Amino acid sequence: MGAVKTKRMPRAVREQQMLDAAVQIFGRRGYMAASMDEIAELAGVSKPLVYLYLNSKEDLFTACIRREATALTEAVRAGVRPGLPADRQLWDGLQAFFAHTAEHPDGWSVLHLQARTHGETFAAEVTAMREEIVAFVTQLIAVTAREAHRDPDLPEREVAGLAVALVGAAESLAAWANATPGVTARQAAATLMNFAWAGLGNLMEGRHWTPSAGEA
Amino acid sequence: MGAVKTKRMPRAVREQQMLDAAVQIFGRRGYMAASMDEIAELAGVSKPLVYLYLNSKEDLFTACIRREATALTEAVRAGVRPGLPADRQLWDGLQAFFAHTAEHPDGWSVLHLQARTHGETFAAEVTAMREEIVAFVTQLIAVTAREAHRDPDLPEREVAGLAVALVGAAESLAAWANATPGVTARQAAATLMNFAWAGLGNLMEGRHWTPSAGEA
Numbered sequence: 001m002g003a004v005k006t007k008r009m010p011r012a013v014r015e016q017q018m019l020d021a022a023v024q025i026f027g028r029r030g031y032m033a034a035s036m037d038e039i040a041e042l043a044g045v046s047k048p049l050v051y052l053y054l055n056s057k058e059d060l061f062t063a064c065i066r067r068e069a070t071a072l073t074e075a076v077r078a079g080v081r082p083g084l085p086a087d088r089q090l091w092d093g094l095q096a097f098f099a100h101t102a103e104h105p106d107g108w109s110v111l112h113l114q115a116r117t118h119g120e121t122f123a124a125e126v127t128a129m130r131e132e133i134v135a136f137v138t139q140l141i142a143v144t145a146r147e148a149h150r151d152p153d154l155p156e157r158e159v160a161g162l163a164v165a166l167v168g169a170a171e172s173l174a175a176w177a178n179a180t181p182g183v184t185a186r187q188a189a190a191t192l193m194n195f196a197w198a199g200l201g202n203l204m205e206g207r208h209w210t211p212s213a214g215e216a
Numbered sequence: 217m218g219a220v221k222t223k224r225m226p227r228a229v230r231e232q233q234m235l236d237a238a239v240q241i242f243g244r245r246g247y248m249a250a251s252m253d254e255i256a257e258l259a260g261v262s263k264p265l266v267y268l269y270l271n272s273k274e275d276l277f278t279a280c281i282r283r284e285a286t287a288l289t290e291a292v293r294a295g296v297r298p299g300l301p302a303d304r305q306l307w308d309g310l311q312a313f314f315a316h317t318a319e320h321p322d323g324w325s326v327l328h329l330q331a332r333t334h335g336e337t338f339a340a341e342v343t344a345m346r347e348e349i350v351a352f353v354t355q356l357i358a359v360t361a362r363e364a365h366r367d368p369d370l371p372e373r374e375v376a377g378l379a380v381a382l383v384g385a386a387e388s389l390a391a392w393a394n395a396t397p398g399v400t401a402r403q404a405a406a407t408l409m410n411f412a413w414a415g416l417g418n419l420m421e422g423r424h425w426t427p428s429a430g431e432a
Contacts (some may be wrong), residue, residue: 021379117333120246134349157399161407167414168388180432183373185400196411 016054018043022054023064027106031061031118058081058121065115065122068107069129076133086144091193093140094170098185101174114173128210130167138163231269234259238270241281243322247277247334274337281331281338284323285345291316292349302360307409310386311357314401317390328391354379371389382412 021043025034029041036057040047054060079096080089101108115126169192177188237259241250252273256263271275294314296305317324331342358375385408392403 001360032335033368034309062287113332113339116329119333123329123333147258156395158407160396161392161399162411164388165385165408165411168383171388172378172380172384176377180373180376181375187373188377191374192381194373195378 011053014045014049014062015134016044018050018053018171019064019067022060023068023110026061026064026114027109031114031122036060059120061118062125064110065125068104068111069126070106071104072097072100072111073129076136081180086140087193089140091189092190093137094192095186097170098174098177098188102178102185102188104200105178107180108174112171116119132162134163134167138164166192169195227269229259230265231381234266234276235280235283236268238276239284239326240322242277242330243325247330247338248354252276264407277330277334277338278341280326282342284327285321285342287320287323288313288327289348290314290346292352302356303409305356306350306353306412307405309353310405310408311402313386313389314393314404318394318401320403321394324390324394328387350379350383382408385411 001200008105018039022034022039025039025042029035034057036047036050038062040050050060054063068180076093076096080093082089083090111126111129115122134210138160141162142156145187177183177185228381234255238250238255241258245251245254250273252266255276256266259266266276270279291423292309295315296309299307300308327342329344331338335428354376357378358372364373389404390409393401
């Protein structure tokens with residue numbers, strides 16, 4: 001029975017099962033403590049088959065990072081409808097982001113923590129995803145600024161800085177939301193939206209925060 | 217000459233020289249690639265002396281993380297004067313934070329990247345520092361909200377979320393500022409202040425961002 005089932009299941013399906021198991025074990029145990037034995041057992045396959053398909057623990061981990069990074073960026077992109085106003089796009093994007101990280105806590109742990117905690121090769125995979133998200137947010141802010149702007153003085157560099165701040169805030173909140181019982185994806189998105197949008201809105205109207213007069 | 221100098225230099229001074237060298241090498245090369253030979257050479261001491269004083273590469277790295285974490289939290293605390301208005305305290309704290317991370321890029325690399333990229337033991341050291349800073353910011357927001365509030369409805373959990381978002385944004389911006397030529401500490405602090413304060417100010421006045429009416 002088992003052998004027949006193994007032969008009939010396409011390689012792609014089996015590989016996804018291995019990756020599902022690996023993301024769970026890497027996310028919960030950490031990269032160093034994760035064992036290939038446990039991953040194979042959870043996937044319901046033999047350890048040699050995992051090595052045959054994914055080559056090594058390093059390659060399996062890299063495949064996990066790539067799959068989870070692609071899934072996260074696709075979820076965010078799918079959540080955003082380009083025709084809508086910018087605050088609506090940001091709100092939809094944030095909700096999609098926090099919903100995805102809440103529904104895939106092991107995948108988020110792999111991306112946010114594990115991929116950054118075991119050497120520069122893995123970290124570079126996450127950096128690429130992060131730069132894509134920062135570029136997306138930068139463009140969202142820049143377009144809004146161009147459209148809504150009476151005062152054209154929002155320099156490109158400041159827009160980039162705002163996007164970097166927003167992405168950092170979202171990452172930090174996602175980790176916190178997953179670790180804090182009872183915080184929903186919608187609440188996390190609303191907290192960040194409240195925090196970010198009023199500030200961005202003011203900036204786009206040319207209202208900057210300034211230190212009290214007479215002090216540096 | 218050398219031997220005499222070695223004998224006359226107090227252990228504490230020599231240890232600080234080793235830590236200076238180690239932070240530089242760990243910060244620039246990464247933990248894995250850093251060699252004890254290079255650290256000893258840069259510190260101007262023999263490798264056995266580094267092992268005698270700091271025991272192992274792991275212990276040396278832990279000592280670096282602790283020293284840099286303490287220096288950063290002390291710099292932020294020293295920058296803030298408790299009697300001033302909350303926006304001023306936040307502005308001073310952010311300026312101190314970005315000035316310190318700009319002046320100590322290797323130390324910041326050790327804390328933000330290296331300490332998180334080589335296992336849970338090192339990561340826990342940084343988590344402790346981070347929780348202290350989040351608690352400090354949470355308290356700053358909570359006190360302001362209490363003082364300035366007409367609408368008492370800013371739940372404790374939302375205050376914690378805001379602090380987590382702000383700290384994540386600051387970390388993200390510090391790494392970006394250090395990697396982007398020409399971005400000063402003051403500019404990074406101003407970008408975050410512009411981003412954060414208007415939003416916080418609105419929240420404290422009870423003005424929340426809401427999705428457009430009729431849409432979820």
